[in-house]
Each structure stands twice: as C-alpha cells, then as structure tokens.
Amino acid sequence: MKRKCIFITMMPLYLIFLSLLLTGTAAADSHSGFIGAETCQECHEEQYASYAKSIHSRKAIKGPASQDACEACHGPGAMHVEKGGGRDVDIFSFDSDASASDKSSKCLECHQKTHDFDVWDMGKHARNEVSCDDCHDMHNNASQKPSQPEVCFDCHRGVRFDVSKRSHHPILEGKVSCSSCHSPHGSISRSMVKTDDPQELCYSCHADKRGPYIYEHPPVEENCMACHLPHGSRHAKLMAQKVPNICQDCHHWSRHPATPYDGESGFTGSGSSNRFFGRSCLNCHGAIHGGNTFENHALTR
Amino acid sequence: MTSRIMGTLIVFIFLIVPAMVSAEDLFKDPVTGMEFVYVKGACFDMGDSVGEGDPNERPVHEVCLSDFYVGKFEVTNAQYKNFRSMHNSGKQGGINLDNDNLPVVNVSWEDADNFAKWLSEKSGETYRLPSEAEWEYATRAGSSQSRFWGNNPDEACKYANVADLTAKKERPSWTSFHCNDGYLAAATVGSFLPNDFGLYDTLGNVWEWSQDVYDSEAYSKLPKQDPVYAGQGEYRVMRGGGWSNGPLGIRNSHRVGLSPNFGHHSLGFRLVKTAK
Numbered sequence: 001m002k003r004k005c006i007f008i009t010m011m012p013l014y015l016i017f018l019s020l021l022l023t024g025t026a027a028a029d030s031h032s033g034f035i036g037a038e039t040c041q042e043c044h045e046e047q048y049a050s051y052a053k054s055i056h057s058r059k060a061i062k063g064p065a066s067q068d069a070c071e072a073c074h075g076p077g078a079m080h081v082e083k084g085g086g087r088d089v090d091i092f093s094f095d096s097d098a099s100a101s102d103k104s105s106k107c108l109e110c111h112q113k114t115h116d117f118d119v120w121d122m123g124k125h126a127r128n129e130v131s132c133d134d135c136h137d138m139h140n141n142a143s144q145k146p147s148q149p150e151v152c153f154d155c156h157r158g159v160r161f162d163v164s165k166r167s168h169h170p171i172l173e174g175k176v177s178c179s180s181c182h183s184p185h186g187s188i189s190r191s192m193v194k195t196d197d198p199q200e201l202c203y204s205c206h207a208d209k210r211g212p213y214i215y216e217h218p219p220v221e222e223n224c225m226a227c228h229l230p231h232g233s234r235h236a237k238l239m240a241q242k243v244p245n246i247c248q249d250c251h252h253w254s255r256h257p258a259t260p261y262d263g264e265s266g267f268t269g270s271g272s273s274n275r276f277f278g279r280s281c282l283n284c285h286g287a288i289h290g291g292n293t294f295e296n297h298a299l300t301r
Numbered sequence: 302m303t304s305r306i307m308g309t310l311i312v313f314i315f316l317i318v319p320a321m322v323s324a325e326d327l328f329k330d331p332v333t334g335m336e337f338v339y340v341k342g343a344c345f346d347m348g349d350s351v352g353e354g355d356p357n358e359r360p361v362h363e364v365c366l367s368d369f370y371v372g373k374f375e376v377t378n379a380q381y382k383n384f385r386s387m388h389n390s391g392k393q394g395g396i397n398l399d400n401d402n403l404p405v406v407n408v409s410w411e412d413a414d415n416f417a418k419w420l421s422e423k424s425g426e427t428y429r430l431p432s433e434a435e436w437e438y439a440t441r442a443g444s445s446q447s448r449f450w451g452n453n454p455d456e457a458c459k460y461a462n463v464a465d466l467t468a469k470k471e472r473p474s475w476t477s478f479h480c481n482d483g484y485l486a487a488a489t490v491g492s493f494l495p496n497d498f499g500l501y502d503t504l505g506n507v508w509e510w511s512q513d514v515y516d517s518e519a520y521s522k523l524p525k526q527d528p529v530y531a532g533q534g535e536y537r538v539m540r541g542g543g544w545s546n547g548p549l550g551i552r553n554s555h556r557v558g559l560s561p562n563f564g565h566h567s568l569g570f571r572l573v574k575t576a577k
C-alpha cells in the first residue's frame with residue numbers, strides 16, 4: 001500500500017521531469033547546425049560589416065540579430081564551414097540560382113507578420129518571379145537599390161519613358177513616388193494600385209474632382225483614366241488625347257459641336273473652326289469634371 | 302661472415318637506397334629553397350569514388366597525367382616574402398599566422414599565380430599552380446579512399462591539421478574530427494605524417510589554390526589526358542581543406558569554387574614544376 005502511494009506521488013514528478021528532458025532535447029536538435037555570426041565574419045568580413053550597420057543587426061527589433069544573425073536568413077552554417085565554404089555550398093545564398101519564391105520566403109518568415117504583406121502571394125511581383133532582393137539590399141539597411149523610382153524603372157521601362165513626357169506626374173521631381181499609388185508588396189487590384197477603385201486613389205490627392213456635383217460628367221465618376229494617363233502624356237493635363245479629339249470619342253460630331261474637327265475644318269482647311277483655339281471644348285465647358293451651377297447641365301463655366 | 306654480409310645489406314637497404322631515390326626524385330628551387338617531389342605520370346580514377354562527396358565530385362572518371370614535380374610542402378611565409386616582402390598573413394584569434402615556417406595565407410588566386418610566374422622568371426624553371434587532377438593524384442598517392450590515410454576520419458590528427466578537439470574547445474559549434482592534433486590554427490609545414498609520395502599537409506593545414514576554373518560539371522567536360530578546366534567561370538578551385546574544417550571538407554576529392562581575388566586565413570597554395 002505504502003509502495004503504491006509513493007508511486008502515485010512520484011509519477012507526476014517523473015512525468016514532468018521526462019517532458020522537460022524531451023523538450024530540452026528537441027530544442028537542442030532544432031538548433032543544431034548553427035555556428036554563430038562570429039565564424040561567418042571570419043571569411044565574409046565585408047558582408048558582415050554592412051550587416052552590422054543595417055537595421056537587421058539591431059537587437060531591439062525582432063529580426064536576425066535577436067535570432068541567429070546571418071543564419072536567420074542564410075540557414076544553419078555548420079556544414080558550410082565544415083566543407084570550407086564556397087558559393088552555395090550547403091548555405092542559402094540570395095544571389096544564387098535560388099528561385100524568387102525561395103528567396104522571398106526567407107524574408108517573409110519575419111515580414112509576413114506585417115499587414116503590408118497580407119496579399120504578397122497574389123501580387124503581380126510574386127507571380128512574376130520578382131523577389132525581395134531584386135529591389136532591396138539586405139546588407140545595406142534593407143534599403144532599395146537604388147531608391148525609387150529607379151529601382152522600379154529597372155523593369156518598368158515604359159513608365160520611365162512616360163514620366164519623362166512634357167505632362168507627367170511629378171515622379172522625377174520627387175513630389176510623388178511609385179509607391180504613392182502602387183503597392184509593390186502585393187495588391188489584388190489591377191496594376192497593384194493601392195485601392196480597389198482607382199478613382200479613390202486619384203481623389204486622395206485631387207480631392208476637388210471628387211464632387212459631389214449636381215451635374216456630373218459620367219466618366220469622371222466612372223474612371224479618371226477614360227481621359228487621363230496616370231504616368232505621363234504628350235498632351236496637357238495628362239490627357240490621353242488632345243482636346244477636342246478626346247471629347248469627340250464620346251460626343252458625336254453630328255450633334256453639337258456640329259463640325260467634325262478634322263484637317264479640313266481645322267486651322268488650315270477651307271472652313272476653319274475657331275473651336276481649335278485656346279482650350280478648345282474647354283473654352284466653354286470649363287467645369288468638365290462636374291458642375292454645381294443651377295441648370296448648368298452642359299458643364300459650362 | 303654471414304652476419305657481416307647481412308649487416309652490410311641492411312645498411313645498403315635503409316641508408317643508401319633512400320639516398321639514391323632522394324637524389325633522383327627531389328628538386329630544390331635555388332631561389333627559395335622550396336623542395337619538389339618528382340611524380341611519375343600515370344592514370345587514376347578522379348572524383349568521389351567512396352560516395353560521400355558532393356555532386357560536383359562526380360562522375361568518377363579516369364584521368365592520365367604526364368610527369369611533374371610537386372611541392373613537398375605548402376609555400377611558407379618566408380618563401381612568399383621573397384616575392385612580396387610586405388605580405389602579412391595576419392592573425393587568427395590572437396594566434397600569429399605570419400611566422401616564417403607557417404604556410405602563407407590570405408593570398409588570392411591571383412597572388413599565388415603571380416608568385417609562380419615571378420619564381421619561374423627568377424629561377425628559369427616553369428612553376429605554376431597544380432591542376433585539379435595533378436593535385437588530386439599527388440594527394441591520393443595511390444589511395445582510392447576518402448583520405449590518403451584511409452576512410453577513417455579519426456586517424457586524421459596523425460596526418461593533418463584539421464578542426465579537432467583542440468579547436469572544439471574554442472569553437473564548440475564547429476563540426477570537428479574526434480581526435481586531437483594540438484593546433485588551434487595553422488601548423489608549421491611538415492608537422493604531420495606525409496602521404497606515400499612524401500608530400501606533407503596535402504589534406505588539412507591550409508586550403509590550396511589550383512589552376513582550374515571552377516565548374517560544378519567540369520568532370521563531364523574534360524579530356525582524359527592532362528585535364529585543366531579553363532572555360533568560362535567566376536571562380537577558381539581550392540582543394541585539400543584547412544585547420545578549420547571537419548571531415549566533409551578534408552577529403553581527397555572535395556572541391557570548392559572561390560573568387561580568385563579572395564583570400565582568407567586558411568587558404569594558401571603549393572606549386573608544381575613541369576618535368577623536363
């Protein structure tokens with residue numbers, strides 16, 4: 001009876017001891033193969049120096065420095081050291097032939113905890129094999145390489161061309177950046193713009209065009225890009241075409257304005273038109289985005 | 302009378318014969334005093350014949366080599382400083398790596414190659430870095446096992462300066478051999494037993510640059526006779542492992558590609574001389 005009591009009393013203690021032992025062993029096993037940044041530094045002096053200056057090396061953040069330093073991103077290095085190093089020898093290297101998703105997944109181990117990366121996988125960058133290190137320099141404060149907009153223009157060359165046109169969003173001037181409108185870390189919207197509705201994005205700066213108006217110009221409510229190009233245009237005000245041509249895309253010439261503004265009826269034709277002067281249609285219809293003037297359904301000034 | 306004849310015979314075998322072999326098979330460079338051992342050309346199976354290596358060590362393939370001389374020891378600091386007097390091999394954890402008879406380290410492939418060219422000009426001989434095939438043949442010295450002394454890594458400390466239990470005390474996270482060689486960092490060249498060709502420190506002590514450009518698939522591309530990979534590639538091959546490496550790095554067939562302008566604390570070289 002006494003022996004049974006001792007057994008019953010000791011059993012929970014034994015189980016606790018056993019579980020602690022197993023937990024300790026598992027923890028040690030899961031951490032095997034790590035050698036510490038000091039060893040990495042001996043060969044990779046330059047890389048370590050740049051890491052040491054970067055935000056990744058700050059212990060105050062939940063980043064590599066508070067985990068396994070170099071090995072937090074490059075993986076355990078014991079076998080790499082045992083074999084004497086060498087590019088890609090039992091170590092994860094970001095400038096290797098590793099796939100974009102493999103490279104990005106290393107960063108996402110920490111960074112996916114932020115909302116910015118909620119839809120990374122659904123974004124066009126992830127789906128087109130763009131990895132974090134294509135844009136960011138991990139060893140140099142994780143800054144972009146180089147900064148916006150050049151890092152974007154490396155791939156989006158057409159946009160570089162557009163923003164150099166006479167009428168453009170002030171991207172080159174530094175007043176807005178690509179990420180003012182786009183979410184490079186993933187978006188479910190078209191062209192990875194920041195909002196589902198592109199109108200809302202335009203209104204965030206161009207609030208005066210939002211309305212509400214008594215007399216609305218339907219395309220304004222529908223889509224700014226019916227008339228404007230977002231990056232740049234050779235026509236004023238980022239217009240997709242010159243006024244009046246763009247107006248005539250919708251406003252048929254058989255009604256007012258009755259005259260088709262082609263070469264024959266422009267400045268040089270036999271029946272030249274004064275409607276080419278100044279701002280053309282906008283000479284009269286100045287409130288083109290919408291009007292609040294009583295009975296001004298023609299959106300005149 | 303019989304015992305006198307036997308005695309004379311023993312003296313002849315143990316003293317005179319080795320002396321005759323040495324005279325024929327050794328060459329001493331007049332400028333640096335470096336010793337070279339004659340290696341008779343032959344064919345051998347190059348690559349990971351044991352099956353414990355990386356994919357870049359396969360396929361095992363037959364290679365045939367012409368005669369050559371190979372450095373008996375790794376090039377030392379004193380020898381290298383005939384070329385670059387200001388060179389400093391540096392320190393490792395407070396241990397000086399710049400002593401005269403320690404192997405020169407912190408030399409890039411370009412430094413090593415330039416040293417060979419400089420010495421060739423000075424001495425009138427043709428020195429160069431060994432090809433991978435020459436290096437492996439000289440290191441194996443007839444062995445088809447992982448290391449020239451056999452497959453057992455625990456015997457390493459008799460033959461090579463490696464990551465051992467001495468190093469393990471300082472660097473517990475390193476993967477080490479289960480033996481004690483007594484050195485934390487580089488050892489004076491020739492401190493361990495040689496291989497069957499009489500070459501010292503071919504495995505361990507410091508890594509050695511070879512002539513070849515690194516290509517992980519080079520073994521499928523090269524000719525059988527005197528192969529040297531000189532194709533496109535960013536890296537050069539280093540061989541042999543050093544004092545900081547464990548069993549996987551200290552093997553006859555292990556090969557690592559490294560940037561030719563990179564040097565580190567356990568990377569040096571030895572030279573070969575073309576046989577006339």
